[in-house]
Amino acid sequence: MITHPPFFFESWYNVGRSITLSVIGFAALFTMLRVSGKRTLSKLNFFDFVFVVAVGSVFAATITSKDVTLVEGIAALATLIIIQILLAAVAARSRTAERIINGEPTLLLSHGRFLPSALKKEHVTEEEVRAAIRATGVTRVEDVDAVVMENDGTLSVAWESKKPGETSLVDAKVPDEARAEQRSKRAVR
Numbered sequence: 001m002i003t004h005p006p007f008f009f010e011s012w013y014n015v016g017r018s019i020t021l022s023v024i025g026f027a028a029l030f031t032m033l034r035v036s037g038k039r040t041l042s043k044l045n046f047f048d049f050v051f052v053v054a055v056g057s058v059f060a061a062t063i064t065s066k067d068v069t070l071v072e073g074i075a076a077l078a079t080l081i082i083i084q085i086l087l088a089a090v091a092a093r094s095r096t097a098e099r100i101i102n103g104e105p106t107l108l109l110s111h112g113r114f115l116p117s118a119l120k121k122e123h124v125t126e127e128e129v130r131a132a133i134r135a136t137g138v139t140r141v142e143d144v145d146a147v148v149m150e151n152d153g154t155l156s157v158a159w160e161s162k163k164p165g166e167t168s169l170v171d172a173k174v175p176d177e178a179r180a181e182q183r184s185k186r187a188v189r
Helices: 012-036 046-064 070-093 095-102 116-122 126-135 176-188
Strands: 106-110 146-149 155-158
Touching: 012 046, 012 070, 046 070, 046 095, 070 095, 106 116, 116 176, 126 146, 126 155
Parallel strands: none
Antiparallel strands: 106 146, 146 155
């Protein structure tokens, strides 16, 4: 005969266990995240998203699974936070590691022209790029120097500066079609 666990209620012990583990687990997670620094709570890029999902899963299992003890859950959370801190430190010291861990921004529009291959690669429509441009108060696409999809998925709109200095686009991956267009413009000048 197959027995199923109760659907609505099994015992007050289990309710008390869930409440106690939720409070203690939340306090432990809160403390560990405060100690790990602001980087852990920054806007989510791919790496941070994976970290948050993993932490949420471990936290949920600690609270609800009878097979996971509080100490095991806290040890798993601490391990994930240590991995995140170590990888962030490696990314801060190495440009190559930073690109592997966090990805690279992608140029979607250059000098008022959409870059179809970049839009397709990032699954972004021209309408979404236009919306980002409008959100910055610009009405003509042709007036925009560049639109970049950042590592966290946001779209940044940039204008050509009138002052000399380094562009904020130095780390944006330039698709081949834009690179060819830039070369041809330099050749004309």
